[in-house]
Amino acid sequence: MIGALSGIKVLDLSRVLAGPWCSQVLGDLGADVIKVEQPGQGDDTRKWGPPFLDDGSGDSAYYLCANRNKRSVAINMADPEGADLIRRLAADADIVIENFRVGGLAKYGLDYDALRAIKPDLIYLSITGFGQTGPLRDNGGYDFLVQGMSGLMSVTGLPDGEPGGGPMKVGIPISDLTTGLYAAISVLAALNHRHATGEGQRIDLALLDTQVSLLANQASNWMNGGMVPRRLGNQHPNTVPYQDFACADGSILVALGNDRQFRAFTALIGLPELADDDRFAISGARSVNRDALLAQMRRAIARWKSDDLIAAMEAAKLPGGKVNEIPDVLLHPQIEARGLVQDMARADGTPLKVLGFPAQLSASPATYRHAPPRSGEDTFLVLFDKLGLTQNEVERLAKAGVIAERL
Known part of the structure; x- marks a missing residue:
C-alpha cells in the first residue's frame, strides 16, 4: 500500500491543466494513473514554452507542473483499433477523466454511456468550459476567458480611474487549477458513494461553475447586501487595513x-x-x-x-x-521545512523539480513515484501488463500508427 488511493486505477484522457491537475492529485495520493495522448503530438502543454527541459524531449516546464505520478501511453483514438484499446483500458479502470467538448468522445465509443455499458460502476469525470447543459454547452472554454466571464476580473486589478486600472487576470491559471481541485474532491466523493452502494456515476464539472462558486464573499456581498463589488487593488472589500x-x-x-x-x-x-x-x-x-x-x-x-x-x-x-518573488519563496526555510519542493528524475536520469502535495497526511502521505513521463514512453509496457498483448501485437499496432513507436 503506497498512499490512501493505492489500488485505484485512473484512465486520464484529458490534457492541458484542469484534468491533468486532478489526475496528478489522485496520483500523488497513490492512484495508478494512465495518461492517454495522441501519437506524435501529446499533451498540448508539452509545447507551451520556453522554458523547456534540457533532455531532448522538447517538453516544457509548464507540462512538468501537472503530470507526475502518471504513465503515458500514446494511442490514436480516431483509429478503431486505438479506440478499442482505450475501451479495454477503461474496463480495467475505476475512474475515467476527460475534457473533450460536449459529445466529442461519442464518435469513438468512449462517452459515458458506452463505457458504462462495459463497466457499470465506472466513475466518469467530464470537465468542460460550461458544462453538459445550458446555452453555452457547445462553446469552448479556457481559463482566461472564464476569469473574465465569471466576474473574477471585475474584482481583480487596480480601481478604474487609477493609472493601470482596469480588469486583470490572476497571475496563475486559477480557474483551471481550482476546477482540477473540485474535480478531485468530486471523484473522492463518488468513490465513497460507490464503496457504500456499488454504484458508479458521471461527474459534470464546468470551469465557469467552479469560478463562480469561488466568488465567495464578493458574491455574497451582492446577493445579501446589495453591494456591487469593484476592483480595489490590494485592498479588501470588507476589512481594513x-x-x-x-x-x-x-x-x-x-x-x-x-x-x-x-x-x-x-x-x-x-x-x-x-x-x-x-x-x-x-x-x-x-x-x-x-x-x-x-x-x-x-x-x-x-x-x-x-x-x-x-x-x-x-x-x-x-x-x-x-x-x-517566486525564487525567494521556493528557497524560503519554511517551504524547505515543509517539503514543498521535491526532486525527481525521469527514466533516463534527467533531474527535475516539482512542487509537492501540500497536505501532510500522517498515515498515508503523498508520494512522488514517477516523474512526468515523455509522451508515450509507457505504451508498450502498459499494453503488455494491462491488456496482455504480445510483442508481435504491439509491434504491429505501432507500424500501423495505432500506437506510438517504442521510445
Missing part, C-alpha cells in the same frame, strides 16, 4: 482581521488614538471610512524601514510580511 503599504525602503503587507489586532497595530506605529476614534474603532466603521484612515496610516508607516516594521509586527504577533 488589509493591503500593502509603502515603507521608507519598500512595501510590506498588513493583514489585520479584527479590532484587537487593529488596536495593537495602531499603537505599534504610534497612532493609538485611531483605535478610540468612532470612525475606525470597529471593523464596519473602518470599511466605510477607509480613505480617512488609510491617509493617516500611510504617513506613519512611511517612516519605518520595512524589516524593522515586520520584525515589530512579528514580536507583537500581528500578521504581516513582504511580497516575495
Whole structure:
C-alpha cells in the first residue's frame, strides 16, 4: 500500500491543466494513473514554452507542473483499433477523466454511456468550459476567458480611474487549477458513494461553475447586501487595513482581521488614538471610512524601514510580511521545512523539480513515484501488463500508427 488511493486505477484522457491537475492529485495520493495522448503530438502543454527541459524531449516546464505520478501511453483514438484499446483500458479502470467538448468522445465509443455499458460502476469525470447543459454547452472554454466571464476580473486589478486600472487576470491559471481541485474532491466523493452502494456515476464539472462558486464573499456581498463589488487593488472589500503599504525602503503587507489586532497595530506605529476614534474603532466603521484612515496610516508607516516594521509586527504577533518573488519563496526555510519542493528524475536520469502535495497526511502521505513521463514512453509496457498483448501485437499496432513507436 503506497498512499490512501493505492489500488485505484485512473484512465486520464484529458490534457492541458484542469484534468491533468486532478489526475496528478489522485496520483500523488497513490492512484495508478494512465495518461492517454495522441501519437506524435501529446499533451498540448508539452509545447507551451520556453522554458523547456534540457533532455531532448522538447517538453516544457509548464507540462512538468501537472503530470507526475502518471504513465503515458500514446494511442490514436480516431483509429478503431486505438479506440478499442482505450475501451479495454477503461474496463480495467475505476475512474475515467476527460475534457473533450460536449459529445466529442461519442464518435469513438468512449462517452459515458458506452463505457458504462462495459463497466457499470465506472466513475466518469467530464470537465468542460460550461458544462453538459445550458446555452453555452457547445462553446469552448479556457481559463482566461472564464476569469473574465465569471466576474473574477471585475474584482481583480487596480480601481478604474487609477493609472493601470482596469480588469486583470490572476497571475496563475486559477480557474483551471481550482476546477482540477473540485474535480478531485468530486471523484473522492463518488468513490465513497460507490464503496457504500456499488454504484458508479458521471461527474459534470464546468470551469465557469467552479469560478463562480469561488466568488465567495464578493458574491455574497451582492446577493445579501446589495453591494456591487469593484476592483480595489490590494485592498479588501470588507476589512481594513488589509493591503500593502509603502515603507521608507519598500512595501510590506498588513493583514489585520479584527479590532484587537487593529488596536495593537495602531499603537505599534504610534497612532493609538485611531483605535478610540468612532470612525475606525470597529471593523464596519473602518470599511466605510477607509480613505480617512488609510491617509493617516500611510504617513506613519512611511517612516519605518520595512524589516524593522515586520520584525515589530512579528514580536507583537500581528500578521504581516513582504511580497516575495517566486525564487525567494521556493528557497524560503519554511517551504524547505515543509517539503514543498521535491526532486525527481525521469527514466533516463534527467533531474527535475516539482512542487509537492501540500497536505501532510500522517498515515498515508503523498508520494512522488514517477516523474512526468515523455509522451508515450509507457505504451508498450502498459499494453503488455494491462491488456496482455504480445510483442508481435504491439509491434504491429505501432507500424500501423495505432500506437506510438517504442521510445
